[in-house]
Amino acid sequence: MKACGVIVEYNPFHNGHLYHVQKAKELSNANCMIAIMSGSFLQRGEPAIIDKFHRTKAALASGIDLVIELPYAYAVQSSAFFASGAVRSLHHLGVSSICFGSESGNIDQFVQGIVFLRQHEALFDQKIRQFLKEGYSFPKASSMAYEAIGLNDINLIQPNNILGFSYVKSIMEDNLPMKAMTIKRVQNDYHDEAISNKIASATSIRKEVMAYGISDKIMNALPKASLHQFEQYKRKATLWHHWEQYFPFLLYKVMTMNAAELAKIHGVDEGLEHRLKKTATNALSFHDWIEKIKTKRYTQVRIQRAFVHLLTNTTKKAMKQFLHAKEIPYIRLLGMNEIGQAYLNERKKVLEIPLITNLNRNTSELLQIDERATNAYYSILPAKQRVMLRRQEFQLPIII
Amino acid sequence: MKACGVIVEYNPFHNGHLYHVQKAKELSNANCMIAIMSGSFLQRGEPAIIDKFHRTKAALASGIDLVIELPYAYAVQSSAFFASGAVRSLHHLGVSSICFGSESGNIDQFVQGIVFLRQHEALFDQKIRQFLKEGYSFPKASSMAYEAIGLNDINLIQPNNILGFSYVKSIMEDNLPMKAMTIKRVQNDYHDEAISNKIASATSIRKEVMAYGISDKIMNALPKASLHQFEQYKRKATLWHHWEQYFPFLLYKVMTMNAAELAKIHGVDEGLEHRLKKTATNALSFHDWIEKIKTKRYTQVRIQRAFVHLLTNTTKKAMKQFLHAKEIPYIRLLGMNEIGQAYLNERKKVLEIPLITNLNRNTSELLQIDERATNAYYSILPAKQRVMLRRQEFQLPIII
Numbered sequence: 001m002k003a004c005g006v007i008v009e010y011n012p013f014h015n016g017h018l019y020h021v022q023k024a025k026e027l028s029n030a031n032c033m034i035a036i037m038s039g040s041f042l043q044r045g046e047p048a049i050i051d052k053f054h055r056t057k058a059a060l061a062s063g064i065d066l067v068i069e070l071p072y073a074y075a076v077q078s079s080a081f082f083a084s085g086a087v088r089s090l091h092h093l094g095v096s097s098i099c100f101g102s103e104s105g106n107i108d109q110f111v112q113g114i115v116f117l118r119q120h121e122a123l124f125d126q127k128i129r130q131f132l133k134e135g136y137s138f139p140k141a142s143s144m145a146y147e148a149i150g151l152n153d154i155n156l157i158q159p160n161n162i163l164g165f166s167y168v169k170s171i172m173e174d175n176l177p178m179k180a181m182t183i184k185r186v187q188n189d190y191h192d193e194a195i196s197n198k199i200a201s202a203t204s205i206r207k208e209v210m211a212y213g214i215s216d217k218i219m220n221a222l223p224k225a226s227l228h229q230f231e232q233y234k235r236k237a238t239l240w241h242h243w244e245q246y247f248p249f250l251l252y253k254v255m256t257m258n259a260a261e262l263a264k265i266h267g268v269d270e271g272l273e274h275r276l277k278k279t280a281t282n283a284l285s286f287h288d289w290i291e292k293i294k295t296k297r298y299t300q301v302r303i304q305r306a307f308v309h310l311l312t313n314t315t316k317k318a319m320k321q322f323l324h325a326k327e328i329p330y331i332r333l334l335g336m337n338e339i340g341q342a343y344l345n346e347r348k349k350v351l352e353i354p355l356i357t358n359l360n361r362n363t364s365e366l367l368q369i370d371e372r373a374t375n376a377y378y379s380i381l382p383a384k385q386r387v388m389l390r391r392q393e394f395q396l397p398i399i400i
Numbered sequence: 401m402k403a404c405g406v407i408v409e410y411n412p413f414h415n416g417h418l419y420h421v422q423k424a425k426e427l428s429n430a431n432c433m434i435a436i437m438s439g440s441f442l443q444r445g446e447p448a449i450i451d452k453f454h455r456t457k458a459a460l461a462s463g464i465d466l467v468i469e470l471p472y473a474y475a476v477q478s479s480a481f482f483a484s485g486a487v488r489s490l491h492h493l494g495v496s497s498i499c500f501g502s503e504s505g506n507i508d509q510f511v512q513g514i515v516f517l518r519q520h521e522a523l524f525d526q527k528i529r530q531f532l533k534e535g536y537s538f539p540k541a542s543s544m545a546y547e548a549i550g551l552n553d554i555n556l557i558q559p560n561n562i563l564g565f566s567y568v569k570s571i572m573e574d575n576l577p578m579k580a581m582t583i584k585r586v587q588n589d590y591h592d593e594a595i596s597n598k599i600a601s602a603t604s605i606r607k608e609v610m611a612y613g614i615s616d617k618i619m620n621a622l623p624k625a626s627l628h629q630f631e632q633y634k635r636k637a638t639l640w641h642h643w644e645q646y647f648p649f650l651l652y653k654v655m656t657m658n659a660a661e662l663a664k665i666h667g668v669d670e671g672l673e674h675r676l677k678k679t680a681t682n683a684l685s686f687h688d689w690i691e692k693i694k695t696k697r698y699t700q701v702r703i704q705r706a707f708v709h710l711l712t713n714t715t716k717k718a719m720k721q722f723l724h725a726k727e728i729p730y731i732r733l734l735g736m737n738e739i740g741q742a743y744l745n746e747r748k749k750v751l752e753i754p755l756i757t758n759l760n761r762n763t764s765e766l767l768q769i770d771e772r773a774t775n776a777y778y779s780i781l782p783a784k785q786r787v788m789l790r791r792q793e794f795q796l797p798i799i800i
Contacts, residue, residue: 247783248649249648249649249652251779252649252775252776252779255772255776255779256711256712256772256775256776256779257713258768261713283783284784284787285783311656312656313656313657313661368658372656375652375655375656376652376655376656379648379651379652379655379656380648383647383683383684383685384684387681387684390681
């Protein structure tokens with residue numbers, strides 16, 4: 001069997017994702033589509049709007065055959081770590097290709113860009129250090145350094161180009177035997193908040209649903225199966241997840257920790273601990289707090305990631321084990337259909353790392369980071385709902 | 401001037417407290433009544449129903465001339481530490497007597513009891529160790545050991561006798577130049593939950609008000625000035641404080657900490673960390689959780705105290721500084737009237753330890769424990785209310 005991998009968050013699964021899966025299957029000529037999906041918290045430092053289990057069901061009903069979870073330690077990270085964790089996991093599952101959406105839509109631009117970068121690596125490193133020293137954030141310093149070395153063919157300010165660049169770089173650096181493919185994203189920018197047709201960005205969908213609930217626009221933007229899971233989750237959990245709901249917990253934590261304790265949290269660097277303490281006393285909401293912390297150096301995404309690590313109690317020490325590990329520690333299976341099952345049976349024999357089906361098989365110390373993340377994720381729910389939904393972690397993978 | 405000290409929680413200030421202040425003033429013949437009052441969290445491991453500032457105002461309107469705060473590190477402790485912190489603080493303020501309410505009402509029983517205990521100390525120590533080994537809680541083992549050595553004159557199961565015994569013991573051990581006096585508590589036991597007349601227990605008042613709000617019974621049980629502060633606080637904070645409101649925070653914390661991290665918290669001893677982890681996953685409310693944790697060894701009060709330390713992030717390490725310190729680190733002034741002010745002016749010149757008037761003068765590292773406690777205490781409030789009420793900590797003491 002031949003598999004194609006996609007790297008996703010499905011926050012939530014919408015018509016753009018459906019188009020992506022169908023196109024990827026067509027282009028790759030694969031008979032098994034594997035999604036590696038972030039769990040409770042996402043790359044830009046946000047809680048997922050519904051939990052990973054309901055997102056898994058939506059994916060399996062929409063063209064994906066096998067869903068595995070990207071461990072928290074890679075999922076809530078800058079693009080380089082995120083990409084490396086995702087690509088290497090997919091490699092362990094033996095995919096022959098990956099396919100990602102990008103603003104560019106031209107895979108040659110990515111490959112040539114990376115070759116060019118290699119040729120100018122010394123200058124790039126020098127430039128990025130210089131811009132960081134000048135107080136720019138890492139993403140800003142990176143894109144300025146790309147420009148400074150003359151890497152112009154591909155726009156590395158656009159978020160999906162950045163991610164795609166990291167995927168291709170990861171494949172090339174590790175010499176992985178998989179083909180990279182890209183599809184041009186259809187209409188609407190990632191940050192576009194207006195829903196005007198069937199293809200809407202996940203950001204605009206979340207914004208719409210938080211303000212108006214399941215409106216006509218939402219019904220138009222989600223495939224039927226995804227809409228069903230989206231509504232199901234709300235019925236079970238009583239809410240869709242949003243940063244503001246976690247604000248009291250975050251604030252409580254910062255108000256009861258000293259700066260030295262805060263500095264032990266992954267992502268709390270360069271004096272951010274003092275800025276957190278200083279701004280906390282008058283913060284009136286999550287949004288208000290972020291506005292009070294933000295500077296040129298501390299971007300919103302960087303602060304949000306630090307907040308996720310704080311919320312999940314993820315220390316620098318715990319994260320080090322993951323990030324310094326040579327190898328992906330495990331594959332966590334979330335769900336599959338018959339095709340996925342058949343593929344996995346074939347693949348199991350040669351799998352070099354543990355296959356985790358639920359947290360009862362929690363043999364890896366590193367999996368505890370994911371368990372804590374889930375616990376933090378559900379902590380905003382009423383007690384009964386929390387107990388019930390958390391049990392999903394200890395059940396067998398979803399099979400449809 | 402001559403001062404008499406009372407050791408109080410005023411949770412809330414009721415007619416029994418009013419009677420106590422009046423009687424103490426009469427018996428002591430003092431012209432200044434000083435109350436040392438617990439702050440945000442109380443001896444039995446509970447949040448105070450309204451904050452310390454509004455309780456201070458109620459006290460100052462009801463016969464107390466000067467209110468100081470018992471530091472958190474002594475306030476949320478077993479009776480021996482609690483008593484030692486309170487009595488020594490009052491000694492620094494030069495009180496010539498203290499007066500406490502007790503079930504016994506006979507000061508000779510206390511003094512003779514302590515003399516008797518000294519004579520049988522070796523046997524007492526042996527007995528208490530034996531009962532602890534058999535799995536009894538510390539309070540139970542203590543009362544059994546008293547019985548075993550033949551200390552029968554005073555009933556040391558009754559909570560106010562236990563506290564009084566500790567006060568007198570503390571005075572006698574340190575040879576402090578102050579007279580101990582006691583008043584027999586009028587009607588209704590400490591644990592009595594039925595309000596039948598003007599003198600009702602604080603426990604029954606809290607229970608009544610949480611169930612029915614300001615009922616006729618509440619109006620009957622609180623002096624007018626205390627009732628006013630009680631209603632004022634609710635108007636400002638939107639709520640009266642209760643453990644159940646802190647349940648989501650506590651649970652969130654346990655669900656995102658591992659056993660080793662929990663064991664660093666003061667009061668989490670003898671494997672309690674594992675019991676907390678095990679029971680947390682299915683706990684549906686604070687009450688339900690306590691029921692799931694409780695054993696012969698882990699009494700409700702002991703668990704509640706550990707929960708307070710967990711909520712306020714008070715580690716064994718931080719607490720050690722306090723408890724091993726030879727001396728009380730500071731006197732924190734909460735409020736006073738003209739008499740209190742005059743007394744303090746007289747006393748200031750000979751005061752051997754710092755007088756703290758607000759947290760801006762936070763020179764002591766140990767005061768940070770109290771600041772964290774206040775932060776945790778207000779964390780359940782809506783944002784604006786939290787910001788506003790917390791500011792009281794940085795204002796000058798209340799002067800009426």
